[in-house]
Amino acid sequence: MTKFFVARVLRNILLALSAAALTILSATAADGAKLAAQLCVACHGVHGHSESPMFPRLDGQTSEYIQAQLKGFREHARGETDARAYMWGIASQLDDDTVRALGDYYASQTAAPGRTGDAGLVARGRVVFEQGVPDNGVPACATCHGAQAQGNGAFPRLAGQHEPYLLRQIELFRSGARGNAPVMSAVAHQLNAEQAQAVAAYLQSR
Numbered sequence: 001m002t003k004f005f006v007a008r009v010l011r012n013i014l015l016a017l018s019a020a021a022l023t024i025l026s027a028t029a030a031d032g033a034k035l036a037a038q039l040c041v042a043c044h045g046v047h048g049h050s051e052s053p054m055f056p057r058l059d060g061q062t063s064e065y066i067q068a069q070l071k072g073f074r075e076h077a078r079g080e081t082d083a084r085a086y087m088w089g090i091a092s093q094l095d096d097d098t099v100r101a102l103g104d105y106y107a108s109q110t111a112a113p114g115r116t117g118d119a120g121l122v123a124r125g126r127v128v129f130e131q132g133v134p135d136n137g138v139p140a141c142a143t144c145h146g147a148q149a150q151g152n153g154a155f156p157r158l159a160g161q162h163e164p165y166l167l168r169q170i171e172l173f174r175s176g177a178r179g180n181a182p183v184m185s186a187v188a189h190q191l192n193a194e195q196a197q198a199v200a201a202y203l204q205s206r
């Protein structure tokens with residue numbers, strides 16, 4: 001997607017949102033599905049199964065995590081460059097009921113399977129995910145993200161997520177740009193580049 005195209009999509013979405021603002025207020029679960037199909041689909045794909053690594057997959061993500069992120073965008077607590085450019089405007093139009101409806105909608109979607117990667121890399125990533133890197137003080141990711149990386153409550157699902165998106169987030173946690181997540185900043189500081197690459201390849205393959 002070119003920058004120009006994205007800017008145009010965003011402008012149209014924001015125009016549609018401001019026109020629809022009154023009907024979006026006090027949304028029900030059905031409204032969550034409707035809004036997702038009208039707006040979020042442009043970037044996050046049908047049922048949240050985004051095809052582009054630019055846009056995180058939302059299918060099967062936990063409702064609690066989605067709600068926390070939307071509120072983070074809305075309150076400008078999650079303010080890295082892409083979040084600012086793509087999600088701040090949209091989130092500013094969503095009230096708590098709508099946020100909950102969207103979270104519940106995506107959580108109820110069956111997550112499509114991941115994409116396989118280089119077998120050696122995936123195998124090394126699996127070890128990092130399941131056991132951490134005790135010598136470097138890296139905790140096992142599975143302790144928080146679940147044995148199958150399926151997520152739980154505030155701990156996001158990572159299984160099947162796009163590898164470039166995962167790597168970008170790890171880098172943002174490390175640099176402090178995604179600054180509202182102290183736990184992950186600490187974890188990201190301890191991971192070296194090769195371990196990050198391996199664990200991201202493993203997760204995308206789930």
Ligand code: HEC
Pocket residue numbers: 009010013035036039040041042043044054055056057058065066067069070080082083086087090102156
């Ligand atoms: C114009 C494109 C675009 C649209 C439309 C859009 N998003 Fe996003 N969204 C993004 C991008 C890009 C990111 C990743 C931001 C980053 O890398 O920090 C994102 C991130 C998110 C995240 C965080 C995901 C995670 O794994 O942390 C959630 C939740 C989200 N969007 C929900 C929504 C919902 C719900 C809608 C519809 C109301 C929506 N988005 C519409 C582009 C979009």
Ligand code: HEC
Pocket residue numbers: 056068128129138139140141142143144145154155156157158166169170180181183184187191199
């Ligand atoms: C102590 C608990 C804990 C451990 C251990 C942990 N994480 Fe996390 N992780 C979290 C939490 C909490 C979040 C959500 C942060 C937020 O709300 O923004 C998160 C978010 C993430 C995200 C962002 C997901 C998204 O959709 O944007 C990635 C990527 C991630 N973790 C990777 C890892 C990896 C890789 C490991 C192991 C090396 C790991 N985590 C270990 C708690 C943990």
